[in-house]
Amino acid sequence: MSRRPRLHIFDLDGTLIRGSAAPVEISRQLGLLDEIGEVERDLIAGRIGPPEYAVRIHALWTDLTEAHVAAAFEAAPWLMGIREVWSEIRSRGDYCAVISLSPSFFVERLLGWGAHAAHGSRFPDLPFTRPVDPAGILSAAAKVEIAGRLCAGFGLRLDDCVAYGDSMSDAAIFAAVPTAVAVNADHHVAGLAGHTYVGSDLREAYELVRSAG
Template identity: 70%
Template sequence: MARLHLFDLDGTLLHGTAAPVEISRQLGLDAEIAELEREFVAGHLGSPEYAERVHALWAELTEAQVTAAFEGAPWLDGIRETWAEIRDGGDYCAVISLSPSFFVERLAGWGAHAAHGSLFPTVPFTEPVNPTGILDAAAKVKIADRLCEEFGVGRSDCVAYGDSLSDLELFGAVPVSVAVNADQRLVSLATHSYVGRDLRKAYELVRHDR
């Protein structure tokens, strides 16, 4: 049976940062996004409220700045190579992230079979963000279930990779998980843990798990 590898983005594929932070850096809004991140992590903002706030913060965002943020971000080494090996072995890989869809979906070009993020309007923004399209931790599990159906696998065939509390529900829903540079609370729930900057080494922990 094929396996489905489910990757988080912020803090997992990206080392020590998040897509909104990298995007905001292009606009010179480091302090503003840092404050929003603190409020979100502390639980003072829900996912829809956070999305509305960053949407307003990025009123002048351009496609060129998104490209610069994506290309200049501190990605883990070996992402393309890991996904190529997964594909060559007949398995599937997907990204599920709370970060904006216009950033997350670029990872399809690196070899992910699917890449899902919170649904934001096209850049530059001419429309408001729709709160119903913003993902939370529970939505990650729902999307994983849809991907299982699409690829003809079950939850028992899934491997989840993540770093933070937004991955807790998904880690609890699948049998194999890899905590990547993760919060200690997630490490305690994961079946494997990796600290470092090379996705190939994280994948090596589960390469032969079936």
């Protein structure tokens, strides 16, 4: 009996990017680390939600260009081995996707590294001339909805998924799939995962579940 393919779902901030997040790296390019730090603290403390967070970072990034985004992507503290893991996933007939609350114009760059799909919050085109539409900003629950749509497109079920994440925004997807890997995780999800990884190489995190299916 042949094995069923699996869909590996990766978070971005704090997971593929260790100890940082796409908005932080973008703000670093603009010299706005103090300002993004304040917004990040409000989000983590629950004083604002993803839509309010998006409005505030949009207001910070009035001078943002594609060149800034490209530089932030290049300089981000990525885990090692991402492209190698995704290549192996593809070679086994499995699928890999990134689902993140960060801006889609950053997240979608990972398609070039071998992800089958990459979904993020929808922001206006750069440079910004329009406001953020809160309807396009993702939430923790939206990660599960997008995963469901991806499964339907690949002919899979949520039961065929493996999720990798690090924080509260991953709790819903961890609860929805049978296999979850906490990667450099905080207390919100460390106890929800069947596997825990602390380190700087995605190949080692992937090895925890590779032989299981």
